[in-house]
Amino acid sequence: xxxxxxxxxxxxxxxxxxxxxxxxxxxxxxxxxxxxxxxxxxxxxxxxxxxxxxxxxxxxxxxxxxxxxxxxxxxxxxxxxxxxxxxxxxxxxxxxxxxxxxxxxxxxxxxxxxxxxxxxxxxxxxxxxxxxxxxxxxxxxxxxxxxxxxxxxxxxxxxxxxxxxxxxxxxxxxxxxxxxxxxxxxxxxxxxxxxxxxxxxxxxxxxxxxxxxxxxxxxxxxxxxxxxxxxxxxxxxxxxxxxxxxxxxxxxxxxxxxxxxxxxxxxxxxxxxxxxxxxxxxxxxxxxxxxxxxxxxxxxxxxxxxxxxxxxxxxxxxxxxxxxxxxxxxxxxxxxxxxxxxxxxxxxxxxxxxxxxxxxxxxxxxxxxxxxxxxxxxxxxxxxxxxxxxxxxxxxxxxxxxxxxxxxxxxxxxxxxxxxxxxxxxxxxxxxxxxxxxxxxxxxxxxxxxxxxxxxxxxxxxxxxxxxxxxxxxxxxxxxxxxxxxxxxxxxxxxxxxxxxxxxxxxxxxxxxxxxxxxxxxxxxxxxxxxxxxxxxxxxxxxxxxxxxxxxxxxxxxxxxxxxxxxxxxxxxxxx
DNA sequence: GCCGTTTTCGGCCCGACTGTTTTCAGTCG
Numbered sequence: 025x026x027x028x029x030x031x032x033x034x035x036x037x038x039x040x041x042x043x044x045x046x047x048x049x050x051x052x053x054x055x056x057x058x059x060x061x062x063x064x065x066x067x068x069x070x071x072x073x074x075x076x077x078x079x080x081x082x083x084x085x086x087x088x089x090x091x092x093x094x095x096x097x098x099x100x101x102x103x104x105x106x107x108x109x110x111x112x113x114x115x116x117x118x119x120x121x122x123x124x125x126x127x128x129x130x131x132x133x134x135x136x137x138x139x140x141x142x143x144x145x146x147x148x149x150x151x152x153x154x155x156x157x158x159x160x161x162x163x164x165x166x167x168x169x170x171x172x173x174x175x176x177x178x179x180x181x182x183x184x185x186x187x188x189x190x191x192x193x194x195x196x197x198x199x200x201x202x203x204x205x206x207x208x209x210x211x212x213x214x215x216x217x218x219x220x221x222x223x224x225x226x227x228x229x230x231x232x233x234x235x236x237x238x239x240x241x242x243x244x245x246x247x248x249x250x251x252x253x254x255x256x257x258x259x260x261x262x263x264x265x266x267x268x269x270x271x272x273x274x275x276x277x278x279x280x281x282x283x284x285x286x287x288x289x290x291x292x293x294x295x296x297x298x299x300x301x302x303x304x305x306x307x308x309x310x311x312x313x314x315x316x317x318x319x320x321x322x323x324x325x326x327x328x329x330x331x332x333x334x335x336x337x338x339x340x341x342x343x344x345x346x347x348x349x350x351x352x353x354x355x356x357x358x359x360x361x362x363x364x365x366x367x368x369x370x371x372x373x374x375x376x377x378x379x380x381x382x383x384x385x386x387x388x389x390x391x392x393x394x395x396x397x398x399x400x401x402x403x404x405x406x407x408x409x410x411x412x413x414x415x416x417x418x419x420x421x422x423x424x425x426x427x428x429x430x431x432x433x434x435x436x437x438x439x440x441x442x443x444x445x446x447x448x449x450x451x452x453x454x455x456x457x458x459x460x461x462x463x464x465x466x467x468x469x470x471x472x473x474x475x476x477x478x479x480x481x482x483x484x485x486x487x488x489x490x491x492x493x494x495x496x497x498x499x500x501x502x503x504x505x506x507x508x509x510x511x512x513x514x515x516x517x518x519x520x521x522x523x524x525x526x527x528x529x530x531x532x533x534x535x536x537x538x539x540x541x542x543x544x545x546x547x548x549x550x551x552x553x554x555x556x557x558x559x560x561x562x563x564x565x566x567x568x569x570x571x572x573x574x575x576x577x578x579x580x581x582x583x584x585x586x587x588x589x590x591x592x593x594x595x596x597x598x599x600x
Numbered sequence: 601g602c603c604g605t606t607t608t609c610g611g612c613c614c615g616a617c618t619g620t621t622t623t624c625a626g627t628c629g
Binding site for chain 2: 051056085087090124125127129163165168212254256294295296299304
């Protein structure tokens with residue numbers, strides 16, 4: 025069983041949890057947390073680095089000690105340091121930390137005094153009112169714990185970005201109608217376009233007395249008010265989503281927006297830069313002694329530490345600060361840069377609209393070309409096309425193109441990559457297409473080497489253009505399949521084909537870190553909607569968000585090319 | 601535990617809210 029970066033991150037996080045309960049040096053704990061984030065955010069599997077004998081201490085936040093622990097985990101599947109800690113505290117104890125209001129200190133007290141180590145024991149103790157007797161606890165804390173336990177299941181769920189948007193945007197509009205409110209922004213991971221958000225961070229600026237805080241806690245959708253102060257309030261909506269609102273004056277808008285956009289790791293780095301310059305940076309501004317020297321705009325905050333403004337999608341402490349310092353920040357791709365869409369379906373298979381309707385909807389969004397890429401025959405649930413039906417559709421597209429103006433339909437297909445790497449339609453018909461999008465829709469659980477070979481073999485076909493949703497993951501419901509993405513990216517480069525970034529909010533696949541890998545290897549990425557309905561073209565914005573998180577510029581994206589150039593790029597593939 | 605135009609020790613981001621307290625610790629983001 026291979027050891028994944030996520031496994032290593034989980035071990036480091038558990039060590040950090042247990043060290044916290046033990047009351048260890050907080051900076052040592054932070055080192056483990058930083059290492060866990062590093063493992064999660066890097067594109068390259070640490071196991072591969074170990075296998076190649078690469079130096080793990082080159083990674084930020086990884087020193088000799090943690091590098092040794094990573095090697096140990098990769099080679100033995102175990103971590104002795106964690107096992108030692110688990111001997112001191114039962115491993116289930118870390119589940120208690122996830123409850124709101126329970127931190128390491130209180131968890132340790134609960135364990136020391138009442139021997140509580142599971143959620144069930146905690147619930148029993150709370151019901152028997154044994155918790156309120158403990159020092160540092162009281163009636164309220166006990167009641168909060170009990171309530172949290174009853175809702176525990178729902179608090180771990182994160183919301184997909186597009187789902188969060190359905191709650192965030194109306195709430196922001198509602199708050200904008202408050203007295204003396206100047207701006208309302210949705211900050212946090214939402215602004216960074218993370219594929220899922222754990223909660224919403226709203227920021228409002230006011231000039232003079234405002235009722236925005238009162239309006240916020242009285243919002244229709246609010247189920248519980250968790251905190252309600254002068255400048256900060258936290259609520260839980262009926263849907264389970266937690267929302268924080270912070271109110272600052274307009275002079276502090278930029279500093280607050282920067283602060284609440286995060287990420288935490290990015291902000292820590294920015295503040296560290298501030299410290300080097302003897303500056304204190306907080307949500308109210310940048311201060312030299314007591315004097316505010318910046319804060320009205322985000323630009324002013326970055327300028328104060330000698331940096332240009334950094335786009336929110338890049339703020340993950342994955343090298344953006346270094347790039348900013350060197351003046352090498354990428355000019356990120358924007359939605360308006362997209363000239364076309366290279367993956368869409370119609371009624372012929374599992375879509376809901378006709379060719380013409382889809383083309384007109386794409387045109388209405390400013391696109392110049394649209395590839396229709398129906399499923400192939402193996403995907404019977406989608407009524408996939410056989411060669412005959414595909415040819416009929418191509419004829420229809422030819423006819424339609426003669427009558428359309430302002431948009432061109434490209435003849436494509438989303439052909440299944442079968443288990444052995446062969447394609448679900450014969451070469452003769454595939455060569456008649458303008459582009460061939462290949463996709464894995466079955467056998468997700470092949471071993472890594474086999475899955476990789478399967479895809480490489482499919483890409484060897486001379487007319488193969490784009491690998492659709494390359495990792496196969498469905499956010500929150502299906503893990504990515506095991507595959508050597510770097511190998512696939514390099515093969516794409518060698519063979520002149522491209523990778524898709526599927527913009528469907530459940531996919532967002534290619535993932536951000538792999539977009540970076542593709543960019544590093546000079547492989548163009550196609551941001552495609554995979555539209556099955558007219559409104560699905562609006563999902564392109566989520567694809568662009570993920571692409572921006574992956575550092576992609578206009579030049580790194582295939583479908584920013586005008587039609588003529590696009591066709592020649594696809595041809596080059598076909599000729600090989 | 602990591603890190604270093606202040607290199608092998610001594611730092612390590614910063615503030616709001618709550619509850620349990622009588623001045624603040626714990627938690628959270």
